[in-house]
Amino acid sequence: MRAELAELYRYRELLVMLALRDIKVRYKQSLMGFFWAILMPVLIVCAGMVVRYAYAVASNKPLSLIDISSLAVKSVLWAFLVSSIRFSCQSLTSNNNLVTKVYFPKEILPISAVLSQLFDLFVVGCVLIVLLAIIQHEISLELLWGGPLLTITIMLAIGIGLLVATGSLFFRDVRYIVEALLTFAIFFTPVFYDVSMFGQKGHWLLLNPVAPLMEGFASILRGQTPDWPWLSYSFAFAVTVIVAGYGLLKKAEPAFAETI
Amino acid sequence: MSDIAVRVDHVSKRFRRGQLHDSLRDLIPAVMGRILGGGRGRSRAEREFWALRDVSFEVGRGEAFGIIGPNGAGKSTMLKLLSRLMKPTLGSIEVNGSFSALIELGAGFHGDLTGRENIYLYGAILGMTRREITGKLDQIVDFAGLEEFVDTPVKRYSSGMYARLGFSVAAHVDPDVLLVDEILSVGDALFQQKCVEHMRSIIRGGATVLFVSHNLKTVAEFCSRSLLLDHGRAIVVDSTPDVITRYMTLLRQHRAVSQDRPVVITAVHVRDAAGPCRRFQSGQKAWVDIEVVAREHTDRSAVVLYLRDDSHYVLFVTSTERLGHGNFSLDVGDAFCCTFELELNLGPGIFHVSVNLFRYDNEEWYDNWEAAETIYVWADRDTSGPVNCFPTVIRQEIHVSGQPAAHRDTLHRATRQIL
Numbered sequence: 001m002r003a004e005l006a007e008l009y010r011y012r013e014l015l016v017m018l019a020l021r022d023i024k025v026r027y028k029q030s031l032m033g034f035f036w037a038i039l040m041p042v043l044i045v046c047a048g049m050v051v052r053y054a055y056a057v058a059s060n061k062p063l064s065l066i067d068i069s070s071l072a073v074k075s076v077l078w079a080f081l082v083s084s085i086r087f088s089c090q091s092l093t094s095n096n097n098l099v100t101k102v103y104f105p106k107e108i109l110p111i112s113a114v115l116s117q118l119f120d121l122f123v124v125g126c127v128l129i130v131l132l133a134i135i136q137h138e139i140s141l142e143l144l145w146g147g148p149l150l151t152i153t154i155m156l157a158i159g160i161g162l163l164v165a166t167g168s169l170f171f172r173d174v175r176y177i178v179e180a181l182l183t184f185a186i187f188f189t190p191v192f193y194d195v196s197m198f199g200q201k202g203h204w205l206l207l208n209p210v211a212p213l214m215e216g217f218a219s220i221l222r223g224q225t226p227d228w229p230w231l232s233y234s235f236a237f238a239v240t241v242i243v244a245g246y247g248l249l250k251k252a253e254p255a256f257a258e259t260i
Numbered sequence: 261m262s263d264i265a266v267r268v269d270h271v272s273k274r275f276r277r278g279q280l281h282d283s284l285r286d287l288i289p290a291v292m293g294r295i296l297g298g299g300r301g302r303s304r305a306e307r308e309f310w311a312l313r314d315v316s317f318e319v320g321r322g323e324a325f326g327i328i329g330p331n332g333a334g335k336s337t338m339l340k341l342l343s344r345l346m347k348p349t350l351g352s353i354e355v356n357g358s359f360s361a362l363i364e365l366g367a368g369f370h371g372d373l374t375g376r377e378n379i380y381l382y383g384a385i386l387g388m389t390r391r392e393i394t395g396k397l398d399q400i401v402d403f404a405g406l407e408e409f410v411d412t413p414v415k416r417y418s419s420g421m422y423a424r425l426g427f428s429v430a431a432h433v434d435p436d437v438l439l440v441d442e443i444l445s446v447g448d449a450l451f452q453q454k455c456v457e458h459m460r461s462i463i464r465g466g467a468t469v470l471f472v473s474h475n476l477k478t479v480a481e482f483c484s485r486s487l488l489l490d491h492g493r494a495i496v497v498d499s500t501p502d503v504i505t506r507y508m509t510l511l512r513q514h515r516a517v518s519q520d521r522p523v524v525i526t527a528v529h530v531r532d533a534a535g536p537c538r539r540f541q542s543g544q545k546a547w548v549d550i551e552v553v554a555r556e557h558t559d560r561s562a563v564v565l566y567l568r569d570d571s572h573y574v575l576f577v578t579s580t581e582r583l584g585h586g587n588f589s590l591d592v593g594d595a596f597c598c599t600f601e602l603e604l605n606l607g608p609g610i611f612h613v614s615v616n617l618f619r620y621d622n623e624e625w626y627d628n629w630e631a632a633e634t635i636y637v638w639a640d641r642d643t644s645g646p647v648n649c650f651p652t653v654i655r656q657e658i659h660v661s662g663q664p665a666a667h668r669d670t671l672h673r674a675t676r677q678i679l
Contacts, residue, residue: 011387013384013389013390014384014385014387017380017381017384017385017390018381018384021370021373021377021381024372024373024377025370025372025373028372028373097367097368098367098368098385100345101345101363101367102343102345102361102367102368102385102386103343103344103345103359103361104385104387170282171281171282171283171284171287172282172283173283173284173285174284177284254345254346254347255346256345257340257345257346258275258346259282
């Protein structure tokens, strides 16, 4: 394992280069590239607004500005997670000429897919921060929790990415299963809603490892610290998924060239 | 570091053939079926086949080593094992020093990126650092001859330009051990010449080079030692001329005789004055004995003899009829024998002797034996090309610059006129 990690480190430039390739290619199609980065998050935010508005009307609780900003932040991160998983899932199969013809540590492909999505997140994040500044969102020390929360989200994206990329290389339909799961996973994750809305039963929702992260983002925007135990659960889950995904990919790697 | 650059130790590679389940939709019913229905289907051993069996060889540091063999011999598997894309089922492969493979040129290119961006990308894929690539960028672009197009997206490149850029990047990786596939056939003749020169300089620079090729000429030109693979087994590891001789014997055995021919070429043998021979000195005489047996009555046939070069390009054709011996007719069971005497004014390299049975008046083919024999020609002087004009330099002088030399002017004028 150690030698493999050392090799991954040696190939770090390739990791960046492949991520840059994806970004360049996406943004080279001129303005559409930029809109593409914005489109998906904007759509999710709008959808969330509609849902949230309906809830506000039904429960007679008016929508607060903080609800909207937390909804926006969560949606943007959710969009990142979904597209990271989607792109890393295809990363090995769509680069099959590289996978079968040239030797390099193959985990680089799914990881670079996540990295290139991270760039989009950065672009959208900038837009979002400007918007939050305009509505004069309160600034508190708790916002610093955003760093660890984002890190765990990225780890989760990489871990799941490694798993599904390897899976879809061996079984073509893994990709469709992943697509289906990604489409409906938003209903099981507190992106458009808060866990607190479910009262006592909300804990069941937190078993979804993404839920404590989303809740965490919502908390820090309200100036509260995230829920520690649940956050460690997410962290432990992310570490497990990364170790499992990496282990699986490394174990299956010698069979890649025989499979495609 | 040891003196061994590559050590392949009792390597075997097994593949499973037959249906592979590449989707869960197929896999799950299959697994369920196997559990419920017991061991239906063919047994495991039947579905396996060994692409390589117990292959061992060593390549010394700085050596150029060839791997040859007919189709399906296991060359590509060996290539993938050496480049670590697959793991051997048994045995081990040890490579000392950095390793790079000149195969599948431009595998990492992206059409929307410019030549320059692709150089960085492909370079990184091949294991170069950004700094190394920056240092070699001009060389790479210059070698590919694409100075004007570095900032054009490669999707606008012609296929030749694409391949040239790919080769150029790959050729500048500078590893300790280099693996070369059939890639010296990229681009036009001029670029190929450049590639060959470049390979020479890499070998001179002390790199260990492994050639995996059908092209015996390249192997003969570069490699002192070679390995012959056939059906996954190492037939012989020896000096290249000996290995090539062995390969030719092997090729002869692979001929499948079809049953529906009215006349069949049953034997083609090449010999020198002493007896059977496949290695000739340029200019030496060779005799080709041919035997033909008729299965049906045939009229007016002639035996045609071809010489082809290593890329199977026809260099020379003659026939019994063209040499003034008329045609012959055979009855069922009759045999016809003839011998051609040839003066092998050929350049150093590999040549295939092919034999045809042809009827000139209605242009009908009776039988055809491609590469019935393959011969290896060596020359006592350093020339290249399919023919040997037995050159000698009879005059060579230096005209010191600054001195009026009417001679040089005329030479220049003459050159200009020719160009």
